[in-house]
Amino acid sequence: MTKKKNILLINPWIYDFTAYDFWLRPLGLLCLASLLKNNLDCEVFFLDCLDRFHPALPHPPQVKEDGRGPFPKEEVVKPAVIKDIPRKFSRYGLPPAIVREELRRLPRPDVVMISCVMTYWYPGVQAIVELVRREIGSVPVVLGGVYATLLPEHARRYSGADIVVEGPAELRLGELWEQLWGERIDLPGGRAGESDFCFPNYSLLRNKDVLPLETSRGCPFHCSFCASRKLNPIFRQKNVDEVVDFIELNRENFSSRHFVFYDDALLVNKDQHLKIILQEIIRRQLKVSFHTPNGLHVREIDEELARLFYQADFRSLFLSQESFDKAVLRRCSRKSSPDSLRKALLLLKKAGYRPQEINVYLLVGLPNQEADSVRQSILEVKKLGARPRLAFFSPVPGTEEWATLVRTGKLNKDSDPLLHNKTLFPYLWSNISPEELNELKHLALHTA
Ligand code: B12
Ligand code: SF4
The missing domain is CATH 3.20.20.70 (Aldolase class I)
Known part of the structure; x- marks a missing residue:
């Protein structure tokens, strides 16, 4: 029997001129988590670089009555291609030191799975892949989501991920599992009478x-x-x-x-x-x-x-x-x-x-x-x-x-x-x- 897999899901930082928690939650990863937990023999862990409710943050989160509020941020140097744009550019989300601590605290993953919802947020993927490699060493890193689906070639060349998955996890997880571990699995996705997109698993979210x-x-x-x-x-x-x-x-x-x-x-x-x-x-x-x-x-x-x-x-x-x-x-x-x-x-x-x-x-x-x-x-x-x-x-x-x-x-x-x-x-x-x-x-x- 094969060993139970540890799977680490990561929601990367946002690098942008502006960002605000306008009810932003990583729905793609929460769906992926439910697919994994419901169908495969694995433990799922979650690292949310945008978790503005993290207890290690120096200030309590500002939360409007309707749940919205600002992300913590730190200004960073603008990438060369946008260096002449007269606006500040920041990394939004947890300070890297907190993310590093989280990576050290979590059990060693057998695979890391990352999502990215905007094509222009790919620097957040690059940064987290780099940190994962530094902290964990050699581990397969898989990228999916909107950026990977719309720009798979760019993602393959520049994101740092080992595997780039295009399209919905419901349709791709089977092939991915086989590619990673040579095991064939049967997912409910395409079966007649079943909804072909799953409900998210919210237990991963802190707030x-x-x-x-x-x-x-x-x-x-x-x-x-x-x-x-x-x-x-x-x-x-x-x-x-x-x-x-x-x-x-x-x-x-x-x-x-x-x-x-x-x-x-x-x-x-x-x-x-x-x-x-x-x-x-x-x-x-x-x-x-x-x-x-x-x-x-x-x-x-x-x-x-x-x-x-x-x-x-x-x-x-x-x-x-x-x-x-x-x-x-x-x-x-x-x-x-x-x-x-x-x-x-x-x-x-x-x-x-x-x-x-x-x-x-x-x-x-x-x-x-x-x-x-x-x-x-x-x-x-x-x-x-x-x-x-x-x-x-x-x-x-x-x-x-x-x-x-x-x-x-x-x-x-x-x-x-x-x-x-x-x-x-x-x-x-x-x-x-x-x-x-x-x-x-x-x-x-x-x-x-
Ligand atoms: C909800 C949504 C929002 C929300 C929340 C966004 C968020 N960060 O979560 C709000 C309303 C805030 C928003 C805002 C904006 N959005 Co919007 N948004 C969407 C929308 C409708 C759905 C995204 C989503 O969560 N889908 C549901 C999940 C389940 O799908 P998913 O993430 O794709 O995940 C599936 C697969 O990709 C895959 N998968 C995902 N991750 C992974 C990981 C692995 C490892 C694997 C194997 C698979 C996998 O499996 C998942 C399940 O099937 C998309 C359009 C769309 N249909 O995708 C536009 C979209 C992403 N948004 C877009 C745009 C333009 C914007 C705005 C710029 C609009 C504006 N002018 O202000 C802003 C920018 C936000 C900001 N700067 O903060 C564009 C993308 C632009 C780009 N260049 O990439 C899209 C594609 C719409 C469009 N116009 O075509 N948005
Ligand atoms: S194609 Fe549909 S989802 Fe996209 S902007 Fe038009 S109405 Fe909205």
Whole structure:
């Protein structure tokens, strides 16, 4: 019989100009943990470089009522490719000394598995792989997640990992296990009748007040700036009863108060999916709040859904409008229109929401987008009484907008992924200057 494996999962640091715990949790790793624990003979350990609740930190965490708050950070030298950008660059998360101590304290792993959710956060992977090698020596390091899936060649060359896994762990873990240890295993993923994406295992998290959740994967829309289709080509939803039972179970086990939907398309098929989930949550009187930092599809909001949001305690609503400019909407996203936003806001207000509680995402920084188009959109949102929230454009490899930047010579197809950072557009390729962006930020922030 083979020895039980020790598996160390690591959520790496973020290296960025800005980062904030906007209900950020490593959902990919929590899903991987549940796959491993439920199917394989192994012990799973977890090192979260973004754990802002770690007891060894010198200051207690700042936590808003809704669970959000800042990460600890330390300014670092900017990598050469962005050295001329006049912004500070930092490592967000635990100080390296605490991470080193954790690596020394944990049992020696048989394999280290790392995830990375943004292409431009790869320096965090490099840094943790380097530390793992220094502290543990020779151990196989496997990298998966969004960065590995969108840029596998870059990840193979530069991340430092021995194995780079593209795509969902549910479909890849079997091959990986065989590659690592020559053992064939049977995972439930592809079996008929079973959901092909698993529920996360939250027991790994130190602070369980905020829990991330997916009830679906993929998205039937096709916006020009989004990689959803590349990451999950087929849209599918979980069984609604399983979702409600899962929320109730974890609410009971961990007394968690905040569930955060990470779905790309939470409202699609709403009559058979989200409405049923919310009706059952209300019927069972589960005392939880919901958050939707990943914007909701405006067109799907009808009177019943607005009422269910309010009754089920959808606390922070973020709606994906993207723009009021018809040309921008035609080009990049057909999921909303000015009229559907007006209608949705009326319904949400009728359901009980105060206008300031409704956030409306507006995209800024698309190639060739003018400041005036954004300015008009901000003013329209304010006129409707909601809160404009600027969403900065990141050119994501494999999307149409990324291809446009490459075609027009503004980005090289092999450019350093650091150039995908959402902070860079006003300095590199946008018609919107840093000064104009500041003015737009000010306009969006200060209500008339
Ligand atoms: C939820 C989400 C957020 C959340 C939380 C993000 C977080 N850090 O966790 C919020 C709303 C905060 C957010 C913000 C942003 N996001 Co976002 N987000 C997502 C979203 C919808 C889901 C990510 C997720 O957790 N999925 C669920 C888990 C289960 O999937 P997963 O991580 O891929 O894991 C699976 C596999 O990859 C694999 N796997 C994962 N890890 C590992 C490890 C190993 C070893 C193995 C074997 C397998 C494996 O198995 C897992 C289970 O199947 C994705 C789109 C998408 N569909 O992926 C965009 C996405 C990642 N975001 C994106 C963007 C652009 C942003 C923003 C810049 C938007 C903006 N303009 O502000 C910001 C930046 C955030 C910041 N600077 O702090 C881009 C990526 C950009 C890039 N260049 O890489 C994406 C891809 C969307 C898009 N536009 O195409 N985001
Ligand atoms: S931006 Fe939203 S609606 Fe558009 S394809 Fe991505 S997930 Fe779907």
